[in-house]
Amino acid sequence: MRRDPVVAPAVLLVWGAVALFVLYPLGRLLILTFWDGGPSLDAVRRLGGDWTHRVALVNSLVLAALVGIAGTALGLAAALLAVRANMSRWAVRALDAVILLPLISPPFTAAIALIFALGPRGLISYHVFGLTKVNIYGLWGTLLSETLTYFPIAYLTLKAVLANVDPNLEDSAFSLGARRWRVFRTITLPLATPGVANAFLLVSAASLADFATPLILGGTRFPVLPTQAFLQITGLYDTRGGAALCFLLLVPALAVFAGQRWVTERRGGSFVTITGKVGAATRVKSLSPAAVAGLGAVCGLVVVLVLVCYAVIFAASIVRGLGADNSLSLAHYAHVFSGGLRAVRDTLIVAVICMPVGGLFAVVLGFLVSRTQFPGRRALEFAAMLNYALPGTIVGIAYLVAFNDPPLALTGTAFILVVCYVFRYSLAGTRATSAVLAQIDPSIEEASASLGARRDTTFRRVVLPLVRPALLAGMTVLFIRAMTAISATIFLVSLQWSLVTVRILEGITNLELGQASAFSVLVIVLVYVAVVVASLVMRRLNAGSFGQAGTLLGG
Amino acid sequence: MRDWTLAACVAVLIMAGGYAGEAAAETLNVYTAWPESLSQPIFKAYTAKTGVQVNFIRLSTGELVARATAEKNNPRADVIWGAPGDGFAAAKEAGIIEPYRPPTWDKIPAELRDKDGYYTAVSRNTLVFMSNAKLLKEKGLKAPTSWNDLLDPAYKGQIQTADARTSGTALTRILSIYYAFGKDEDKAFDYQKKLHANVQVYTKSGGGCTIPAALGQAIVCIAHMPDAMEARKKGYDMAVTFPKEGVVAVIEGVALVKGAKNRELATKFIDWTFSRDMQDLLDKHDVYMLPTLPGASIDANVQALMKEAKLLPVDLEWVGKNRKRLVERWVNEVIKE
Numbered sequence: 001m002r003r004d005p006v007v008a009p010a011v012l013l014v015w016g017a018v019a020l021f022v023l024y025p026l027g028r029l030l031i032l033t034f035w036d037g038g039p040s041l042d043a044v045r046r047l048g049g050d051w052t053h054r055v056a057l058v059n060s061l062v063l064a065a066l067v068g069i070a071g072t073a074l075g076l077a078a079a080l081l082a083v084r085a086n087m088s089r090w091a092v093r094a095l096d097a098v099i100l101l102p103l104i105s106p107p108f109t110a111a112i113a114l115i116f117a118l119g120p121r122g123l124i125s126y127h128v129f130g131l132t133k134v135n136i137y138g139l140w141g142t143l144l145s146e147t148l149t150y151f152p153i154a155y156l157t158l159k160a161v162l163a164n165v166d167p168n169l170e171d172s173a174f175s176l177g178a179r180r181w182r183v184f185r186t187i188t189l190p191l192a193t194p195g196v197a198n199a200f201l202l203v204s205a206a207s208l209a210d211f212a213t214p215l216i217l218g219g220t221r222f223p224v225l226p227t228q229a230f231l232q233i234t235g236l237y238d239t240r241g242g243a244a245l246c247f248l249l250l251v252p253a254l255a256v257f258a259g260q261r262w263v264t265e266r267r268g269g270s271f272v273t274i275t276g277k278v279g280a281a282t283r284v285k286s287l288s289p290a291a292v293a294g295l296g297a298v299c300g301l302v303v304v305l306v307l308v309c310y311a312v313i314f315a316a317s318i319v320r321g322l323g324a325d326n327s328l329s330l331a332h333y334a335h336v337f338s339g340g341l342r343a344v345r346d347t348l349i350v351a352v353i354c355m356p357v358g359g360l361f362a363v364v365l366g367f368l369v370s371r372t373q374f375p376g377r378r379a380l381e382f383a384a385m386l387n388y389a390l391p392g393t394i395v396g397i398a399y400l401v402a403f404n405d406p407p408l409a410l411t412g413t414a415f416i417l418v419v420c421y422v423f424r425y426s427l428a429g430t431r432a433t434s435a436v437l438a439q440i441d442p443s444i445e446e447a448s449a450s451l452g453a454r455r456d457t458t459f460r461r462v463v464l465p466l467v468r469p470a471l472l473a474g475m476t477v478l479f480i481r482a483m484t485a486i487s488a489t490i491f492l493v494s495l496q497w498s499l500v501t502v503r504i505l506e507g508i509t510n511l512e513l514g515q516a517s518a519f520s521v522l523v524i525v526l527v528y529v530a531v532v533v534a535s536l537v538m539r540r541l542n543a544g545s546f547g548q549a550g551t552l553l554g555g
Numbered sequence: 556m557r558d559w560t561l562a563a564c565v566a567v568l569i570m571a572g573g574y575a576g577e578a579a580a581e582t583l584n585v586y587t588a589w590p591e592s593l594s595q596p597i598f599k600a601y602t603a604k605t606g607v608q609v610n611f612i613r614l615s616t617g618e619l620v621a622r623a624t625a626e627k628n629n630p631r632a633d634v635i636w637g638a639p640g641d642g643f644a645a646a647k648e649a650g651i652i653e654p655y656r657p658p659t660w661d662k663i664p665a666e667l668r669d670k671d672g673y674y675t676a677v678s679r680n681t682l683v684f685m686s687n688a689k690l691l692k693e694k695g696l697k698a699p700t701s702w703n704d705l706l707d708p709a710y711k712g713q714i715q716t717a718d719a720r721t722s723g724t725a726l727t728r729i730l731s732i733y734y735a736f737g738k739d740e741d742k743a744f745d746y747q748k749k750l751h752a753n754v755q756v757y758t759k760s761g762g763g764c765t766i767p768a769a770l771g772q773a774i775v776c777i778a779h780m781p782d783a784m785e786a787r788k789k790g791y792d793m794a795v796t797f798p799k800e801g802v803v804a805v806i807e808g809v810a811l812v813k814g815a816k817n818r819e820l821a822t823k824f825i826d827w828t829f830s831r832d833m834q835d836l837l838d839k840h841d842v843y844m845l846p847t848l849p850g851a852s853i854d855a856n857v858q859a860l861m862k863e864a865k866l867l868p869v870d871l872e873w874v875g876k877n878r879k880r881l882v883e884r885w886v887n888e889v890i891k892e
Contacts, residue, residue: 050883050887051887112766115767115772119767119772120712120772120773122772133712135712135755137755137756215759215760216759216763220718220757221890227759230759231718231720231721231759232720233617233618233621234617234621234721235718235719235720236617236879237620237649239621239625320790321789321790322770323769323791324769324789324790324791324792325790393618397621397625400622400625400626401625404625404626404628404629404631405628409629411626412631490614490618490622491618491622493612494612494631502613506591508766511762511765511782511786511789513766
């Protein structure tokens with residue numbers, strides 16, 4: 001493509017932002033860890049005596065791979081059901097709504113809810129099935145909880161991608177006599193490859209960075225790196241050792257990144273399905289009734305499990321003391337609405353600002369790395385992933401080290417929270433954008449260019465509407481994460497800005513399960529309202545552009 | 556389109572700036588590891604008395620030390636108030652606190668303060684066994700009253716307690732066992748290996764076993780007194796007992812941050828912390844810890860319970876020197892399978 005006066009400044013702007021808010025803090029932390037008057041491996045040496053660190057590295061890799069596979073598979077199953085099973089609009093909306101729930105799990109509440117559902121005296125394990133010897137602590141519990149928490153990201157990404165696979169392509173295969181499985185295997189799945197690979201990257205990287213779930217469900221028998229790092233920092237007061245462990249996590253993160261590239265580029269990489277030549281709308285027939293039933297059963301099970309977990313949280317919010325005094329009471333909500341509204345307001349302000357800023361950043365970045373050529377493109381792509389793949393604790397400390405002193409004294413402001421979330425959680429939007437762009441024939445943009453439009457006009461009028469589902473998915477994830485993030489936040493909240501998640505954590509540590517649950521329910525409601533509003537706004541902004549099945553999230 | 560982004564950023568900056576400048580003139584900034592429910596009433600009492608606003612952030616002990624260390628060159632807090640002694644030992648080593656002796660310092664027993672005056676104990680926090688009374692009854696068990704009771708196979712997979720690598724609670728447990736076994740470290744570790752067989756999970760937060768035990772996912776939770784008392788206060792039927800061999804109580808300290816921006820306000824606040832006025836509040840506001848100033852009032856419930864407890868003396872200096880080694884030994888011997 002020809003050079004354009006807009007691309008270079010855009011690249012510089014994005015590179016500058018990533019350098020300042022990703023590379024600079026991590027660089028400062030790297031120096032803190034490995035520089036002590038001179039290069040020093042003291043931080044690593046101090047870790048030496050602990051066998052759990054070695055086990056943790058292997059465990060982290062295994063867990064990330066398993067969560068990546070399970071989460072992507074589950075996300076794919078749900079996405080197929082949503083866009084290929086001819087479900088009614090309302091059914092798809094309901095599916096969307098339930099699947100979003102686990103992603104909105106505020107800190108610790110999901111893992112705790114899971115203990116109540118599947119623990120030794122769990123609602124499902126004990127009260128329904130009468131099992132008494134269940135052990136959910138360890139690999140399986142952690143795997144289950146992380147898969148449930150992160151498969152919605154895969155679902156959002158894959159849905160945006162699958163919706164763009166024109167059913168007419170499948171139709172052509174059918175008319176050539178192919179059977180359903182063959183069509184799925186040779187047409188649908190290969191065309192969805194960018195989505196699958198990006199979903200895997202997002203889910204497994206999220207697992208690599210997650211310390212909250214294994215913190216509660218891992219126990220000592222299943223140590224993983226993020227929790228080890230967390231313990232090293234907070235239990236043994238050894239920030240340098242903890243940081244060294246976190247940097248170790250960059251190795252698997254790089255591997256996942258490289259794997260994702262390899263999968264999407266191996267076949268010369270044409271996944272184009274959107275060419276501007278749209279055929280007549282056709283009824284989707286790529287799933288047999290049996291397949292729909294199978295996918296429905298899998299998703300149904302997940303939906304039931306999710307609903308049970310959240311029913312526990314809801315129940316805890318409307319009784320005086322779950323398990324002790326089960327009489328109905330609105331006391332916890334009274335507490336939220338009397339003392340907690342400031343935290344809700346502050347969190348909303350931060351999250352609402354994050355949503356458009358991060359959404360645009362994600363789309364611009366996704367566009368630049370997949371549609372333009374510039375030196376350091378791969379490096380930028382990987383750099384933008386760093387904060388996402390590192391545990392929040394370490395990102396928070398890096399930000400604190402980098403931005404506490406003048407001239408960059410940003411701590412104590414809301415700005416640092418927004419920046420932290422944008423550069424940590426826009427990755428879902430970026431990857432979804434890349435995945436969707438891989439499906440769009442560049443000739444559509446070329447057509448716009450040959451009609452005399454500048455690159456920015458083309459971007460605004462052509463690209464943006466086409467990647468709308470990806471943008472919406474990205475903004476949804478970002479908003480949810482901004483409402484519920486805790487690990488980095490705890491280092492960045494200030495005396496002026498208090499956040500809901502901090503209050504929820506407070507509730508959990510303080511045995512105020514009811515208050516924590518009431519806050520969680522409020523967060524969930526707010527997220528749904530925000531997602532619906534964002535979806536409506538996007539639809540209005542893009543009225544007239546071609547629409548997919550109208551769903552809660554599809555735009 | 557990038558104009559929007561820019562505009563949004565500018566808007567955020569302006570707003571953030573506006574909020575940052577909002578703080579009142581006489582404001583003290585505090586980091587605390589105590590839950591808000593325990594610390595806030597005390598801070599409010601101080602504000603009511605002096606008009607000084609107390610802004611505070613609640614963090615876990617480790618996060619608190621990590622945060623204050625990262626902010627060392629430009630400290631944001633003036634006082635660290637209410638965190639376990641081992642956190643202060645780490646803070647002293649990291650050079651983020653400075654010595655300060657309040658006027659009543661000499662009245663505080665010597666074993667409850669740092670010998671150089673870097674930190675002083677505001678209260679003591681006792682280790683307890685809390686058991687789910689309903690489950691005990693169901694299984695025909697009596698609430699444990701000896702460390703050896705916990706080795707009963709009936710408790711297999713029914714005990715939760717903190718991971719040794721988390722601060723505070725787990726250290727109190729390890730020290731309790733060490734002193735209960737007559738400072739014989741090998742015996743103490745042999746015991747912990749046996750106990751390990753009955754442990755369902757080691758939680759990563761000190762009081763993390765409270766909710767599971769309260770809701771019947773485990774029978775026994777070994778944690779601190781306030782966790783147990785809070786659970787009871789919420790209406791959960793929990794038996795609170797002590798091992799007859801004894802337990803220890805760890806100190807909860809207070810210290811002045813090095814280079815504090817509001818040094819004078821900070822020292823006045825610390826002075827007040829060690830006055831009768833404040834020490835009596837620990838009882839009044841149900842903190843469920845033991846005050847350190849002799850003569851201060853003690854919660855009636857706690858006092859009744861403490862009659863059954865055998866508190867063993869702790870050598871702070873020995874703990875400071877050996878903490879890391881004890882934790883490493885726990886990791887390498889107790890939980891290694």
